[in-house]
Amino acid sequence: MTTAVETGLWxxxxxxSTVAISHVTMWGMVTVKGAFGTVTGEGxxxxxxxxxxxxxxxxxxxxxxxKxxxxxLRSADFFDVEHHPTLVFAVRDAVFPRKDVAEVEGQLTVRGVSRPQTVTAQVTGASADAITLTTEFTVDRDQFGMSWNRLGMMRGLTAVTSTLRFTRTSA
Known part of the structure; x- marks a missing residue:
C-alpha cells in the first residue's frame, strides 16, 4: 500500500475532483460529453x-x-432526477496490488438500481495528507433502466472518467 493511504478518515x-461521462450517439457519429458539477465523497x-x-x-x-x-437527461428517460437525485458509487474495499494502482470493488447505484462495479484506479498524486486517484471505466446504462434509444441512436457503453482527490481528516 502507498504510504499516503494510512488508517483514518478521508x-x-x-x-x-471531477467526474465526467462520454457516450457515442447518432449511430456512432457524435460523442456526447458531460461533467457532473456537484461531487461529494468520503472514505x-x-x-x-x-x-x-x-x-x-x-x-x-x-x-x-x-440545455x-x-x-x-434529467427526465424519466434517463436519470429521473425527480425520483433519483443522486448517483452513488459505494466502495466496499480497495486493494493495492502495486504501489500506484488500486483495485476498487464497489456498488454503483443509478435510478435506484444497484449493481456491483469494479474499477482500477491509478494513484496520480500522494502525500501524507492527500491522495489523488484517476480512473476510467464503462457502464451499461440499460442495466440501470436508462434504455431510451430513439431510432437506435444510442448504443453501447457509457465511459466514465474521474479524478478524485481525497484529503485526510483524521487518524
Whole structure:
C-alpha cells in the first residue's frame, strides 16, 4: 500500500475532483460529453487495511453544454432526477496490488438500481495528507433502466472518467 493511504478518515476535495461521462450517439457519429458539477465523497481506511466509503454525484448537475439535452437527461428517460437525485458509487474495499494502482470493488447505484462495479484506479498524486486517484471505466446504462434509444441512436457503453482527490481528516 502507498504510504499516503494510512488508517483514518478521508474527505473528497470537490474543488479538485471531477467526474465526467462520454457516450457515442447518432449511430456512432457524435460523442456526447458531460461533467457532473456537484461531487461529494468520503472514505475510511480501517486498521485492518479495508477501505470503505462513497462518492455521490448530484444527477441534476450533469452539464453537457446543451440545455435541451441536459433537460432530457434529467427526465424519466434517463436519470429521473425527480425520483433519483443522486448517483452513488459505494466502495466496499480497495486493494493495492502495486504501489500506484488500486483495485476498487464497489456498488454503483443509478435510478435506484444497484449493481456491483469494479474499477482500477491509478494513484496520480500522494502525500501524507492527500491522495489523488484517476480512473476510467464503462457502464451499461440499460442495466440501470436508462434504455431510451430513439431510432437506435444510442448504443453501447457509457465511459466514465474521474479524478478524485481525497484529503485526510483524521487518524
Amino acid at each position: 474527505q473528497l476535495d470537490a474543488t479538485r 475510511e481506511v480501517r486498521p485492518d487495511g479495508t477501505v470503505h466509503g462513497a462518492v455521490t454525484l448530484d444527477a441534476a448537475s450533469l452539464d453537457t453544454q446543451h 435541451k439535452r441536459d433537460e432530457h
